[in-house]
Amino acid sequence: MDRRSHFAGRIATFLNRSLGGEAGAGILLMVAAGIALAVANSPVAEAYHDLFHHPLAWSPVTKLDTWHLWINDALMAVFFFTVGLEIKRELLIGELATAAQRRLPFLAAAAGMIVPALIYLAVIGPEPTLARGWAIASATDIAFAVGVLALLGSRVPRTLRLFLLTVAIVDDLGAVIIIALAYTAGIDLAWLGGAATVLAAMVLLNRLRVHARWPYVLLAVCLWYCVLHSGVHATVAGVLAALTVPLQLDREGESPLLRFEHALVPWSAYLVVPLFGFANAGVSLGGADAAAALPWAIALGLFFGKQGGIFAALVVARRTGFAAPPPGASWSQLWGVAVLCGIGFTMSLFIAGLAFPAAPDLVEAAKLGIVGGSVLSAVLGYAILRLSPAGG
Numbered sequence: 027m028d029r030r031s032h033f034a035g036r037i038a039t040f041l042n043r044s045l046g047g048e049a050g051a052g053i054l055l056m057v058a059a060g061i062a063l064a065v066a067n068s069p070v071a072e073a074y075h076d077l078f079h080h081p082l083a084w085s086p087v088t089k090l091d092t093w094h095l096w097i098n099d100a101l102m103a104v105f106f107f108t109v110g111l112e113i114k115r116e117l118l119i120g121e122l123a124t125a126a127q128r129r130l131p132f133l134a135a136a137a138g139m140i141v142p143a144l145i146y147l148a149v150i151g152p153e154p155t156l157a158r159g160w161a162i163a164s165a166t167d168i169a170f171a172v173g174v175l176a177l178l179g180s181r182v183p184r185t186l187r188l189f190l191l192t193v194a195i196v197d198d199l200g201a202v203i204i205i206a207l208a209y210t211a212g213i214d215l216a217w218l219g220g221a222a223t224v225l226a227a228m229v230l231l232n233r234l235r236v237h238a239r240w241p242y243v244l245l246a247v248c249l250w251y252c253v254l255h256s257g258v259h260a261t262v263a264g265v266l267a268a269l270t271v272p273l274q275l276d277r278e279g280e281s282p283l284l285r286f287e288h289a290l291v292p293w294s295a296y297l298v299v300p301l302f303g304f305a306n307a308g309v310s311l312g313g314a315d316a317a318a319a320l321p322w323a324i325a326l327g328l329f330f331g332k333q334g335g336i337f338a339a340l341v342v343a344r345r346t347g348f349a350a351p352p353p354g355a356s357w358s359q360l361w362g363v364a365v366l367c368g369i370g371f372t373m374s375l376f377i378a379g380l381a382f383p384a385a386p387d388l389v390e391a392a393k394l395g396i397v398g399g400s401v402l403s404a405v406l407g408y409a410i411l412r413l414s415p416a417g418g
């Protein structure tokens with residue numbers, strides 16, 4: 027391992043240990059969101075919004091002319107790259123490596139995305155503009171949900187934590203597919219062709235068993251730039267690039283994928299996601315119309331749709347013999363985890379921005395529903411798991 031890799035690894039380890047691991051990442055995200063809400067409802071609210079949305083004097087990428095765009099389209103690509111690495115690892119050697127292991131998480135995640143979307147559409151009614159937000163309530167925030175779960179310590183069996191992680195990972199995969207298919211603007215075929223060429227080059231590197239990391243980094247940046255200009259959302263490039271990184275060991279006995287993941291996970295959890303939360307969670311509570319259908323549709327979809335869909339999937343899987351629930355967990359604990367999946371936050375905020383790009387007022391209303399539904403899910407899920415007897 028070279029000096030730069032060793033130094034980056036030491037920083038990553040320091041961040042992970044000093045900030046409290048998964049619980050720390052979740053708490054940091056909560057704090058960032060809380061500060062954003064406080065600032066957005068304070069006398070400095072205008073300065074807060076100007077900081078992120080006022081055009082920059084100069085930007086190396088002309089399409090990214092505000093700090094908000096740099097965070098959402100560039101930094102979040104790093105987050106999605108990290109998510110892609112985790113998805114690939116889990117599918118190849120982790121908790122999703124076999125068909126039997128994939129059954130329950132895929133079923134639960136699918137139900138946990140479909141039911142919230144149906145509730146959202148039912149509340150919204152026949153309004154085509156608002157209907158674009160159908161996927162906002164379908165996402166689960168891994169950092170937030172796992173952070174709440176980590177606060178409970180040994181009260182929650184390890185199998186339940188693994189179940190939450192795998193459902194959230196499949197949920198993220200579904201969210202990426204939705205972003206690519208449902209929230210893509212007009213396609214520029216030239217840039218899309220360039221992106222396909224770069225991606226093919228990365229796949230070729232993998233096939234040739236190239237384990238050096240710098241070619242993947244260089245081509246990943248090129249892929250991101252091409253996708254940014256193609257009409258497909260730039261963060262999709264992060265997942266696609268991650269899927270080309272080799273998992274197999276190199277001559278030094280190390281995996282490029284695992285080295286990337288080890289180095290990036292702390293930065294993603296302790297810098298990218300909290301910064302995204304701070305830049306996007308600030309909503310004026312006084313200016314938002316709490317009686318409007320949009321925030322209610324999102325909040326109800328997250329709070330009732332997520333827990334209803336996932337818990338129903340668990341019951342159906344158990345009764346039909348399709349898959350067994352996580353061993354060692356009681357049904358009340360399974361319900362508590364299903365409720366925690368209603369914490370949409372990061373991904374929900376992200377999709378809200380894509381759903382209503384030309385309507386800031388709708389994005390603000392969506393934020394109100396996201397925060398409300400996520401907070402209710404976090405509080406109730408924590409309470410249920412705190413009071414639940416252990417399974418067996």
